[in-house]
Amino acid sequence: MILKNDVFHFKEEPIVSPKMFTVNTLGPKGTSSEYAAKHFISHSTTTLGTHTKLSLYDTFETCIEHTLSNSLQYTLVPHAYEGIKHFYMRPDLQLLQIFRCDTPMYGLAVRPDFPFQEQMLHHLKIVSHPAPVNLIQYFIHQNAEFELVNSTSTAAQKVRDGEFDFALTNEVARVTYGLTFIRTFKSIPMSWSIFGKGEI
Structure with missing residues (x-):
């Protein structure tokens, strides 16, 4: 707001587009991983914001590669997946959160x-x-x-x-x-x- 010639003028603020976050996990539609990802997204709106997309891929390894090659992307993996041990060892990945969600x-x-x-x-x-x-x-x-x-x-x-x-x-x-x-x-x-x- 600016005072000019005794009149207040409101300065227009630039419109900032909300950031789009993506959660990657195992597909196709109907997996327990998709179920858990929806649970995570629905309980993480204060952290991620309301603009969150879910993407499904054939393997968790493909999910990880998308996470690493794109900004604002994350991968959800169950601890029952044997290959998860490799993700913990990778220097280019960070473990950001652990949570419980029972399967269907x-x-x-x-x-x-x-x-x-x-x-x-x-x-x-x-x-x-x-x-x-x-x-x-x-x-x-x-x-x-x-x-x-x-x-x-x-x-x-x-x-x-x-x-x-x-x-x-x-x-x-x-x-x-x-x-x-x-x-x-x-x-x-x-x-x-x-x-x-x-x-x-």
């Missing part, structure tokens, strides 16, 4: 029209991400053959598309890809790390 319910899913019978549980071939495979032993008490893929959502996709009959997946992916649970196991207690080039 996990279970064994099939297509709605699949003619499931109980005896099939004795000879299972299951498509799954590596991290939750022990759920089968703990809850069904059977050994199974596993086809390992990079996410629980990819597992659900492959069952939907008819490549496999059984997917170990979560509730969000089950709904997203139109499957039916024949067994439900548990929501997995999980902690997560946020990596970036600098402090949020």
Whole structure:
């Protein structure tokens, strides 16, 4: 505000565009990582601001590369991911935050029209991400053959598309890809790390 000729004139302030933050994590749509990232974003508006975008990639390594090659980008990784140990060692990454967010319910899913019978549980071939495979032993008490893929959502996709009959997946992916649970196991207690080039 400026006083000129006994009249106050208001100085126009330049309009500053809000910064856009991006959180990268594992896709495709329906992963537990996406679920946790949405939780993180919804509880971090005072830190990140309201302009936050979620980006999904096929691997956590790809997420990290996007974080390192772009400004204001961060990567969310679950502590169940075996490869997370490498991220802690990298000199070009910083661990910015750790938080807890339990996963959606996990279970064994099939297509709605699949003619499931109980005896099939004795000879299972299951498509799954590596991290939750022990759920089968703990809850069904059977050994199974596993086809390992990079996410629980990819597992659900492959069952939907008819490549496999059984997917170990979560509730969000089950709904997203139109499957039916024949067994439900548990929501997995999980902690997560946020990596970036600098402090949020």
